[in-house]
Amino acid sequence: MVRTQRAHAAMLLRLPSDMLLKIASHVVAPGLVVAAGKNLEARTALRKGTDAAERSRFGGIGLTIKEAEHRLRGPYMLDGPVEAKHLETRRAAGSALLKAIPYPDDELAIALIAYGADVNATHPGIGYTLLHTAHEARNPPRLASFLIAAGAGRPRRPLQSSK
Known part of the structure; x- marks a missing residue:
């Protein structure tokens, strides 16, 4: 098994670096970078391609997972709405x-989406999904498009119309 993986990695690393960059830019697979081992040229090409793929996810969110985590763990976020426990799992990030969503700066929500928050999280009390509450965002169409591109499903519970 290990021998087969090494053989596949060796075949991958024989490709020119521009080809590796192109492959990695179409697939968000950090494992490719690890597969490059100590081959610096291949690692660099694969890292650049993987970063480009991560930034273009969800309709061009513009952040890699690492950049989103760096923002979320920054002093502004950790002292405010995000706590370290919110970054432990996708589900916890979804509840954050x-x-x-109603926070005045959409960048917090966008960083959480880029980080990998569960976009199908539901409000524990009412059962509303993130799409139900997207209208409270600073830029609702932008946030809704990121949520949908990230895989947010159709709301499970219809909104109550106010009469």
């Missing part, structure tokens, strides 16, 4: 995302 529910709280972040």
